[in-house]
Amino acid sequence: MAAPSQPMVSEPRKALRVYLHLKDRILSGALAPTARMPSEPDLATQHGVSRVTIRSALERLAEEGLVERRPGSGTYVRSPSRTATLVADFSNVFTHLVEMGRSTEVRLLAFGYMLPTPAVAEGLGLDPGEEVQRSVRVRITDGMPFSYLVTYVPKRIGISYSEADLRSTPLLELLERSGARVASARQTVGASQAGPEIADALGVETGAALLSITRIVKDETGAGVEYLYALYRPDLYELQLDLERTRQGRSMRWAAISPSAAGRPAGARRSEPRNAKNPGIVKRKTTR
Amino acid sequence: MAAPSQPMVSEPRKALRVYLHLKDRILSGALAPTARMPSEPDLATQHGVSRVTIRSALERLAEEGLVERRPGSGTYVRSPSRTATLVADFSNVFTHLVEMGRSTEVRLLAFGYMLPTPAVAEGLGLDPGEEVQRSVRVRITDGMPFSYLVTYVPKRIGISYSEADLRSTPLLELLERSGARVASARQTVGASQAGPEIADALGVETGAALLSITRIVKDETGAGVEYLYALYRPDLYELQLDLERTRQGRSMRWAAISPSAAGRPAGARRSEPRNAKNPGIVKRKTTR
Numbered sequence: 355m356a357a358p359s360q361p362m363v364s365e366p367r368k369a370l371r372v373y374l375h376l377k378d379r380i381l382s383g384a385l386a387p388t389a390r391m392p393s394e395p396d397l398a399t400q401h402g403v404s405r406v407t408i409r410s411a412l413e414r415l416a417e418e419g420l421v422e423r424r425p426g427s428g429t430y431v432r433s434p435s436r437t438a439t440l441v442a443d444f445s446n447v448f449t450h451l452v453e454m455g456r457s458t459e460v461r462l463l464a465f466g467y468m469l470p471t472p473a474v475a476e477g478l479g480l481d482p483g484e485e486v487q488r489s490v491r492v493r494i495t496d497g498m499p500f501s502y503l504v505t506y507v508p509k510r511i512g513i514s515y516s517e518a519d520l521r522s523t524p525l526l527e528l529l530e531r532s533g534a535r536v537a538s539a540r541q542t543v544g545a546s547q548a549g550p551e552i553a554d555a556l557g558v559e560t561g562a563a564l565l566s567i568t569r570i571v572k573d574e575t576g577a578g579v580e581y582l583y584a585l586y587r588p589d590l591y592e593l594q595l596d597l598e599r600t601r602q603g604r605s606m607r608w609a610a611i612s613p614s615a616a617g618r619p620a621g622a623r624r625s626e627p628r629n630a631k632n633p634g635i636v637k638r639k640t641t642r
Numbered sequence: 643m644a645a646p647s648q649p650m651v652s653e654p655r656k657a658l659r660v661y662l663h664l665k666d667r668i669l670s671g672a673l674a675p676t677a678r679m680p681s682e683p684d685l686a687t688q689h690g691v692s693r694v695t696i697r698s699a700l701e702r703l704a705e706e707g708l709v710e711r712r713p714g715s716g717t718y719v720r721s722p723s724r725t726a727t728l729v730a731d732f733s734n735v736f737t738h739l740v741e742m743g744r745s746t747e748v749r750l751l752a753f754g755y756m757l758p759t760p761a762v763a764e765g766l767g768l769d770p771g772e773e774v775q776r777s778v779r780v781r782i783t784d785g786m787p788f789s790y791l792v793t794y795v796p797k798r799i800g801i802s803y804s805e806a807d808l809r810s811t812p813l814l815e816l817l818e819r820s821g822a823r824v825a826s827a828r829q830t831v832g833a834s835q836a837g838p839e840i841a842d843a844l845g846v847e848t849g850a851a852l853l854s855i856t857r858i859v860k861d862e863t864g865a866g867v868e869y870l871y872a873l874y875r876p877d878l879y880e881l882q883l884d885l886e887r888t889r890q891g892r893s894m895r896w897a898a899i900s901p902s903a904a905g906r907p908a909g910a911r912r913s914e915p916r917n918a919k920n921p922g923i924v925k926r927k928t929t930r
Contacts, residue, residue, distance in 0.1 A: 594828065
């Protein structure tokens, strides 16, 4: 690698590369817990970047609890920190979301009516020119914003509740109150980089990776009643699905274990402590 | 915002901000399809950055098919492009992965034995000092790498197959051939930023958002047989779960619809074309 130049300002793109590289090495075990990291000048030479850049990468690792900086001694890899995460059972995530609506705080960022984007119009099966109610909410748990929710509801349903209702009541409950008979949903899960506004609302850096869920909810007639685009901070929220192998005739299959689908009591398959107030949400300690 | 300075080099961090901001506006419909974008000098003034930075952000949007640059005329928002994505049915993802093992190409990047990280040892329930086989594979479909898979298997099972076996045969099949009776799995889904090595292997930019799945597979006795950490390109792969509402006594519940869990034929609930060769994978056109 070329000898580093030594600018006095941090190079953010290079700092991101070094940060992600070191993070991978720590999480994969290549840099073992308690190990002393190479010195800043050595890291700078290794990576062909300035010391300022190395310092910026190490600061971000320290903020995330992956390393510990001991003044006068050096930087040490920490035993992976155990951070609290909301874990939603994916196969039954709706029930939990209603419960979450009651236990977490909601901030309403936007509320109004508009013509939908093509994707929303197609997902909800709207007539051309049919308007939707669009709302943007941030959900907060323990003072930490963890999800950014953009929802679109056909205007004919949306007008049955107010902005104030949406601040206080889970959307699914409002939809049902309006007479919609919610019957099915399709969820698609992906990942996305946080843009500046979303990063700001969720308290993460621009460009941070977020878990994304697109959900289209339909009523008994197959008409769309809600289109949700949700972004979650992966350090605070993850999805979980338990699967078991079942015999079906001569072949083995995998089936999601969910209380209603598998016909078992919800408690029977859980080894982790449940949050008594929110039985759908497991607050657990995860090893990062 | 301050008047922009005009450096001749792009400012990557600022270009990322502008790119993500404009992308959000296009995907949310705030910038409508076919609309002409503001000129480069106007965008530079609006965002307080150089024209070089604006050009770099617009180039990335153009590469992703979100805008079209017409020389001498300007930059136009495109109708959201429809890109092919592998969609895996989340509630039955295993069966599909075996099928994918047969239909996609695999590149083996690493293979060896090592002491596990604390998270892997805990996940698999290993004795202290027990080694694991670690492999790193990249899975490719239509010439595009879409997943980066790191697997850990207890050494006592791993030694039953070779590096060459792993290049040609799905891991789940190798585990079963070794006598392991695979019975259950827990999958956790999140998101992560690509480090430089992983970005390189998947053909994305360092820092790009990836979908992550951690899966712990156990045998009939509850012993861990596989720990998987998988990263997926969200533009090429997403997870899907269909849910339906069911009445259980007096309360309504949500249940995952999967062929074996809900006892329906697989075809009955699908409206999208299936890939005939890989019935577990839906190749569909998504509207981004």
